[in-house]
Amino acid sequence: MTSPLDRRALLSRGLILGAATMLSGCNYDDLQHPDMADRFLTGMSRWNDRVQAALFSEHRLAPTYPASAITRPPRFNAYYDIDQAPQVDPATWRLELTGRIADKRPWTLGQLRALPQESQITRFICVEGWRVVGQWSGVPLGQFLRRINADTKARYVSFQCADGYYESIDMPSALHPQTILALDFLGEPLTAPFGAPVRLRIPTKLGYKNPKSIVAMGVTNVFPSGYWVKQGYNWFGGS
Amino acid sequence: MRRHRPIHPLPLRIMHWLNVIAIVTLIGSGWEIYNASPILPFSFPQWAVIGEWLGGAIAWHFAAIWLLMLNGLAYLIWGTASGHFRRKLLPITPRAVFDDLLAALSLRLQHEEGVYNAVQRLLYWGVISLGILAVLSGLAVWKPVQLWYLSDLFGGFGFSRIVHFAAMSGICAFLLIHVLLVALVPRVLPAMIFGGRVPETTHAE
Ligand code: HEM
Numbered sequence: 001m002t003s004p005l006d007r008r009a010l011l012s013r014g015l016i017l018g019a020a021t022m023l024s025g026c027n028y029d030d031l032q033h034p035d036m037a038d039r040f041l042t043g044m045s046r047w048n049d050r051v052q053a054a055l056f057s058e059h060r061l062a063p064t065y066p067a068s069a070i071t072r073p074p075r076f077n078a079y080y081d082i083d084q085a086p087q088v089d090p091a092t093w094r095l096e097l098t099g100r101i102a103d104k105r106p107w108t109l110g111q112l113r114a115l116p117q118e119s120q121i122t123r124f125i126c127v128e129g130w131r132v133v134g135q136w137s138g139v140p141l142g143q144f145l146r147r148i149n150a151d152t153k154a155r156y157v158s159f160q161c162a163d164g165y166y167e168s169i170d171m172p173s174a175l176h177p178q179t180i181l182a183l184d185f186l187g188e189p190l191t192a193p194f195g196a197p198v199r200l201r202i203p204t205k206l207g208y209k210n211p212k213s214i215v216a217m218g219v220t221n222v223f224p225s226g227y228w229v230k231q232g233y234n235w236f237g238g239s
Numbered sequence: 240m241r242r243h244r245p246i247h248p249l250p251l252r253i254m255h256w257l258n259v260i261a262i263v264t265l266i267g268s269g270w271e272i273y274n275a276s277p278i279l280p281f282s283f284p285q286w287a288v289i290g291e292w293l294g295g296a297i298a299w300h301f302a303a304i305w306l307l308m309l310n311g312l313a314y315l316i317w318g319t320a321s322g323h324f325r326r327k328l329l330p331i332t333p334r335a336v337f338d339d340l341l342a343a344l345s346l347r348l349q350h351e352e353g354v355y356n357a358v359q360r361l362l363y364w365g366v367i368s369l370g371i372l373a374v375l376s377g378l379a380v381w382k383p384v385q386l387w388y389l390s391d392l393f394g395g396f397g398f399s400r401i402v403h404f405a406a407m408s409g410i411c412a413f414l415l416i417h418v419l420l421v422a423l424v425p426r427v428l429p430a431m432i433f434g435g436r437v438p439e440t441t442h443a444e
Contacts, residue, residue, distance in 0.1 A: 128276040
């Protein structure tokens with residue numbers, strides 16, 4: 001992490017250079033080797049994270065819809081084809097817990113299903129601009145975090161997925177009542193393309209902030225970033 | 240001693256050209272964002288967009304929007320407080336617009352140094368309104384949950400996207416006419432860059 005001062009210097013330098021290099025097209029094509037435009041854009045994106053965190057209210061609910069509004073057939077989306085979705089054996093699957101959590105015992109699917117479940121019919125908005133409505137149910141993440149004695153004063157909750165995807169969200173969003181560890185989709189257990197056996201469903205954020213086929217969850221103060229965030233998407237990704 | 244007043248005061252010139260940077264960046268990156276999920280049966284050509292891919296385009300869009308909003312706000316405050324809007328963009332009557340439009344179309348409209356004709360005034364108010372509409376509908380697309388009242392105002396997420404696109408289209412139309420008018424009366428351009436001089440006969444206060 002850079003200090004606020006570094007960041008400010010970077011920003012003003014970036015502003016000038018950003019304007020100069022703006023039309024040259026060298027932006028976010030290779031974030032392993034960021035150029036000045038990339039640095040400027042990343043600085044602005046971190047600023048936009050802060051603005052979104054300030055706009056976020058834990059009491060403001062995402063709109064819910066009647067069953068008739070559900071999009072059928074559901075829309076599959078990932079960075080791979082539908083037949084390449086990871087196959088996870090529900091019998092041996094465990095949710096591993098890491099970081100600032102007092103009770104780190106892994107969870108089986110049966111144990112998660114035994115917890116009180118919440119159902120929601122909400123809108124899923126993709127960063128690309130399309131949207132679908134679906135029904136998900138599962139364990140409210142906030143309740144789960146308290147049950148495992150997670151440090152809910154920590155900054156981030158991170159997720160690792162069976163396909164190598166990873167994501168992270170801010171703690172206030174993790175504690176939002178509509179944020180759930182979803183086990184069911186459209187009234188049935190999740191299928192592989194839609195994130196079996198457990199995915200995050202967070203209707204206050206964009207689609208890429210809803211990781212699928214989660215195998216590990218962590219609570220941390222160290223910025224965990226995310227699969228798309230590493231490539232340039234905004235981290236907060238709020239709706 | 241006589242002091243020359245510029246046709247366009249310095250703050251106006253700075254804000255105008257900063258606005259051009261912001262608008263061009265926003266339109267170019269906005270087209271790339273649109274291409275990720277078009278709402279009309281066409282996409283913008285890749286040579287015309289800013290940002291190599293969706294992630295880059297979004298990053299440019301959300302960087303340039305701060306320039307547009309802060310600079311736009313400064314312009315509105317400055318324009319109101321300095322009396323610039325009252326002096327240069329008002330009054331504007333349907334009659335005057337009609338007369339000036341007729342004169343312009345028959346190529347009889349004279350350019351008067353430092354004075355905007357009624358058609359220009361209308362165009363400027365139009366683009367200012369479109370800019371505000373673009374910002375508000377953009378906020379509605381950006382935060383349909385947190386800014387739900389804006390989202391509702393524009394008829395939900397889908398309609399907000401349409402309104403946002405329409406505002407962009409309107410700004411593009413303005414830009415076309417605006418640049419065409421500058422091309423027809425090119426001597427107004429140096430004044431917008433260097434300030435220019437108000438002719439003394441017309442302003443002998
Ligand atoms: C390359 C593009 C542009 C050029 C060459 C240009 C040029 C000019 C010129 C020469 C004037 C003064 C006109 C006169 O004195 O009669 C002017 C005024 C103005 N332009 Fe532009 N312009 C450009 C882009 C834009 C854009 C993108 C916008 C807004 C979306 C814009 C909005 C305005 C407004 C609102 C005024 C009136 C300013 C005032 O007095 O308050 N222009 N422009």
